[in-house]
Amino acid sequence: MPCNDITDSLKILVSDDDRVVKYALHKKTCQGEVGRKSLISKWLKNKNVSEIISCSIDEFAKDNPLKSTTWEYLYLKHFLAVQAGLSALVGLKSGGALDYIKIASVEQTPEGILLEADISVSGLTEEIKACGRCEGCVPQ
Numbered sequence: 001m002p003c004n005d006i007t008d009s010l011k012i013l014v015s016d017d018d019r020v021v022k023y024a025l026h027k028k029t030c031q032g033e034v035g036r037k038s039l040i041s042k043w044l045k046n047k048n049v050s051e052i053i054s055c056s057i058d059e060f061a062k063d064n065p066l067k068s069t070t071w072e073y074l075y076l077k078h079f080l081a082v083q084a085g086l087s088a089l090v091g092l093k094s095g096g097a098l099d100y101i102k103i104a105s106v107e108q109t110p111e112g113i114l115l116e117a118d119i120s121v122s123g124l125t126e127e128i129k130a131c132g133r134c135e136g137c138v139p140q
Contacts, residue, residue: 006120006121007027007120008025008027008028008081008118008121009026009027009117010023010025010082010116010119011024011114011115012082012085012086012114013109013111013112013115014049014115015112017048018048018049018050019046019049020044020047020052021111021112023038023044023082024037024038025039025078025082039074039075039078040064040075040082043064043079044082049086049089049090052083053083053086053087053090055083057076057079060076061076076128077125077128080127081119084101085115085117085119088101088103088117089113099120099123100120100122100126100127101118102117102118102120103117104116104117104118
């Protein structure tokens with residue numbers, strides 16, 4: 001598969017007490033990191049699934065102030081991907097999020113529930129544009 005396929009892969013491990021144990025977002029074709037593989041892990045720590053799903057983009061951005069529009073885009077991309085994955089996992093509809101996520105597998109492991117999904121980067125980018133947070137993504 002050529003590396004111009006703009007689909008990302010998302011893996012999320014959720015513990016039995018509904019907390020994200022770990023996650024990774026990477027390019028589907030070459031497994032390259034998207035900014036960093038687990039860019040928002042520190043922010044996710046000690047939050048349960050419902051807190052993450054219900055968090056607004058503005059609340060997330062306030063907790064993660066960034067100086068560069070590139071890093072802001074990457075943080076929002078990770079946040080929205082994790083939020084969409086968790087929403088799909090628990091069966092919630094979160095606006096257009098379920099339009100850009102395709103669940104590949106869900107399995108019970110000794111550590112918890114492992115979700116693997118494909119994320120349409122163009123769908124994710126459209127949601128970032130719509131939120132207006134990332135100045136570089138907002139059409140002029």
